[in-house]
Amino acid sequence: METNEVKAYGTEAVNVPLHSMNIKRRELQPHDVEMEILYCGICHSDLHQIKNDFGHTMFPIVPGHEIVGKVTGVGEHVKKFKVGDLAAVGCIVDSCGKCEYCEDDLEQFCDEGVTFSFNSPDKYLGGATLGGFSETYVCNERYVLSVPEKLDLASAAPLLCAGITVYSPLKHWQAGPGKKVGILGIGGLGHLAIKIAKAMGAHVVVFTTSPSKVEDAKRLGADEAVLSTDAEQMSKYAKSLHFILDTVSAKHDVNTYLNLLRPDGSVVLVGLPPEALEIGAFNVVGGRKSFSGSNIGGIAETQEMLNFCAEHNITAEIELINIQQINEAFDRLAKGDVKYRFVIDMASLKK
Incomplete structure (x- = not known):
C-alpha cells in the first residue's frame, strides 16, 4: 500500500x-x-x-x-x-x-x-x-x-475521550432531574463529568481528597463538594446517592462509596486503576447495589455528546x-x- x-x-x-x-x-x-x-x-x-x-x-x-x-x-x-x-x-x-x-x-x-x-x-x-x-x-x-x-x-x-467516557454512563444510568449523582475524583474525567451531569439536570455531589479542589468543584458547577478524607462529612451522605461515577485511576477503596448509595444504586468505574479493586460482598448485597464499569462509547453516541456539549457550552x-x-x-x-x-x-x- x-x-x-x-x-x-x-x-x-x-x-x-x-x-x-x-x-x-x-x-x-x-x-x-x-x-x-x-x-x-x-x-x-x-x-x-x-x-x-x-x-x-x-x-x-x-x-x-x-x-x-x-x-x-x-x-x-x-x-x-x-x-x-x-x-x-x-x-x-x-x-x-x-x-x-x-x-x-x-x-x-x-x-x-x-x-x-x-x-x-x-x-x-x-x-x-x-x-x-x-x-x-x-x-x-x-x-x-x-x-x-x-x-x-x-x-x-x-471531549473525544474524557467527554464520551463520562457522558455515556451518565446517560445510560439516567442522570437527570430528581437524581443525586456523585462524582469521585476531579481530574480530566471528573471535571467534565461535573459539567455534563449538571447540564443533564442532576444534583451533583463531588468527592475529592484534595482540599483545594473542594472550592473548584463548585466553580465547575457542583451542588455540593465533600472532602472524602473527612469521615464526619462522608457519614452525612450514607444511603443518599442514586449513582456514583468513579473516575479514579489509582487504587482506592470502592466500598466506602458503595455505602453512600441508595438501594438499587450503582458505582460505575470509568478510571483505569492498574491494580485490582476489592469489593465486600455485604456492600453490594445490602440494598441490591451494583459495582459496574463503562468504557468510552460508540461513534453515534460520541457525535451526540459533541452536539450536547456545543448546546450547553461545555x-x-x-x-x-x-x-x-x-x-x-x-x-x-x-x-x-x-x-x-x-x-x-x-x-x-x-x-
Missing part, C-alpha cells in the same frame, strides 16, 4: 522519552478522510500505554486519541466530509461493522475487536496504529466525527502546551499536577 511520511512524537521503549520521529500514514482509500491535526489532548491512558502498565503496548508507539483537525483530503466515496471541514477522531478508528454491537452503534463492544487510534493492530500497514501526536491522521469516514463550529477547538479535544479546562513539552507534561500528569487536561497545539510540531 502507498504511504506518506509525516512527523510525529513517540517512543520505542518504556524508559525512552518521547521524541521526534517520522511515521507512515496510508494513502487515501475510497472511504477515507485525511485531516491535518490541529490539537490533541493528553489522556491518562496515554501515560499508562507508554509505561506499558497494561502489559500490551506495541512499540514503537505514538500516543494520542483526542484528535481535532481540519479535513485535507477525502476518498472518492466519502459522503459526510469535504476538504476544509472541522473533524475529529476519538478512541475508535475501525471495527467489523457487521456484528450485532456494530449494527447497534456500540462499536466499542465489537465482537471481532475494535481498532483503537493507537496501539492496535493496523490492518492496512501492519504493525500498530499510530496516534494523534502527529501531523496528520487518516481514518475511514464511519469513525470520523463532525465538530460543531461553536466549540473552541483546543478545549474540545478532550468544553474541558485545559493547559495548552507545545509538543516539545510532552515529557514534562507526562511527568506532571503522573503527579496529578494539571488543571484539568493537557492539550497539545500541534502547530508546534512544525517548529
Whole structure:
C-alpha cells in the first residue's frame, strides 16, 4: 500500500522519552478522510500505554486519541466530509461493522475487536496504529466525527475521550432531574463529568481528597463538594446517592462509596486503576447495589455528546502546551499536577 511520511512524537521503549520521529500514514482509500491535526489532548491512558502498565503496548508507539483537525483530503466515496471541514477522531478508528454491537452503534463492544487510534493492530500497514501526536491522521469516514463550529477547538479535544467516557454512563444510568449523582475524583474525567451531569439536570455531589479542589468543584458547577478524607462529612451522605461515577485511576477503596448509595444504586468505574479493586460482598448485597464499569462509547453516541456539549457550552479546562513539552507534561500528569487536561497545539510540531 502507498504511504506518506509525516512527523510525529513517540517512543520505542518504556524508559525512552518521547521524541521526534517520522511515521507512515496510508494513502487515501475510497472511504477515507485525511485531516491535518490541529490539537490533541493528553489522556491518562496515554501515560499508562507508554509505561506499558497494561502489559500490551506495541512499540514503537505514538500516543494520542483526542484528535481535532481540519479535513485535507477525502476518498472518492466519502459522503459526510469535504476538504476544509472541522473533524475529529476519538478512541475508535475501525471495527467489523457487521456484528450485532456494530449494527447497534456500540462499536466499542465489537465482537471481532475494535481498532483503537493507537496501539492496535493496523490492518492496512501492519504493525500498530499510530496516534494523534502527529501531523496528520487518516481514518475511514464511519469513525470520523463532525465538530460543531461553536466549540473552541483546543478545549474540545478532550471531549473525544474524557467527554464520551463520562457522558455515556451518565446517560445510560439516567442522570437527570430528581437524581443525586456523585462524582469521585476531579481530574480530566471528573471535571467534565461535573459539567455534563449538571447540564443533564442532576444534583451533583463531588468527592475529592484534595482540599483545594473542594472550592473548584463548585466553580465547575457542583451542588455540593465533600472532602472524602473527612469521615464526619462522608457519614452525612450514607444511603443518599442514586449513582456514583468513579473516575479514579489509582487504587482506592470502592466500598466506602458503595455505602453512600441508595438501594438499587450503582458505582460505575470509568478510571483505569492498574491494580485490582476489592469489593465486600455485604456492600453490594445490602440494598441490591451494583459495582459496574463503562468504557468510552460508540461513534453515534460520541457525535451526540459533541452536539450536547456545543448546546450547553461545555468544553474541558485545559493547559495548552507545545509538543516539545510532552515529557514534562507526562511527568506532571503522573503527579496529578494539571488543571484539568493537557492539550497539545500541534502547530508546534512544525517548529
